[in-house]
Amino acid sequence: MDKWVWEKGYITKAVSEKKINKIIIVSAFFSDYGLDIIREIQRKNNLQKSSILIYLSKEFSLHKPGDLLEKLTEYAIVYIVHKLKLHAKLFLFYTTEGVQIYHGSANFTRGGLENNLELTQEIVLTDTLRLEEFIEHCHEAAVKAESETIQQYKDIDEELTEFAKINRYANQKIAEIFMVNGDPFSEMDYDLDSYYFTFQDYETLFPKYHSSESPIIRKRRDEVRRKLLNLNDILKYELVKLNLHNHWASSKNPKWTTSQIEPSSYNHDRVSWICVRYGKHKKNALLGGGSAEHYESFVKHACMQVTVVEDGIQIGLFHATANGAIDRNYLRSKIDSLRDEIHYQIAKLRGEQLVWHIYDPKANRTIRSFKIDEENPNDFVDFYKKYDAEGYESFCISQLQPDDENLKTVSTIVQIAKGKIEKMHPLYRLITWTIQN
Known part of the structure; x- marks a missing residue:
């Protein structure tokens, strides 16, 4: 095997499928994300510490x-290679099939492995003598990282933090050259280096790209979808316990697990958000003759959603699409008799930073919002009856800023999403139709 790759996440995916018995990493830069990758490979392959060698600048x-x-x-x-200026990036993974080698521009960081546009050559060799000569060259120019060296780095943490701030300021001034009016934030407003979703993920959903059909933006939307599907691989097993399920036809068409990522009539020709949905089981929602094989058959029903938007992550209950929503009609027919129960459930959600929005998708504007933390729960039904109407979307969401600590990893996102959805679930059950009710 000998090929050039630039697909984001390629290296981590490729090595995760291999049985590895030794690792050598040479990288100018390294991060906590790289540490997480090493930990996972070590755990999966039961590697001894002596089988993992790392050379850093x-x-x-x-x-x-x-x-x-x-x-x-x-x-x-x-x-630590200190006698020479280390700039090389070389990753060797020893397997039963040979040595899987990657070298190119990518550092062993989130940016290098997941986020940046990098070019890497992938090779499988059985004879690595020449490369091992290079490793030995690094070794001769290095010192082993032990307690004294570690402490010396710790002693300059504060100074390095100040240098990092200066570096970020310089990058911010450069980024401002390429900002346009309407961008919600700049790349330097948040330090997202250690976060699952990156600035580029959010920027993909900025207004300037809503209707774009550029191949690059399409690929970036697909990357956001890929990350949501990774979350879904874990979250779906948690939410099925609440009888919440992915799209009924997602097993045949996995892309239907998320919202659409191309401008179309469904999204009013703009991709301003991408979500993964969880809703009713088809046996509870499809009457005789109904089809599960259409995209819209599922989304006409209320869903719980985890959504990437231009300025963060939203977790919430999407109750009604603009037209033909099953659960809008159901709630309107029951709302007076359910008034007290609805108010009780709304009151239980205080403190969860939830806001119910009535939104006009054609005009792309919010008609009215009900802030559950600030307003009287007993006013909610009147709010809903006054402002909700056919042609408007109706949803209740909690928004997390891009640098919220809960958004750092897949596991932390799954935990915050599971917790929010569990708390909203009683309200969801109360105001949605099923065959049984």
């Missing part, structure tokens, strides 16, 4: 490098 990180080194040395033997 002396400038490998400006973000608490002492702490990172300390954690990394629990899993690997680490060397």
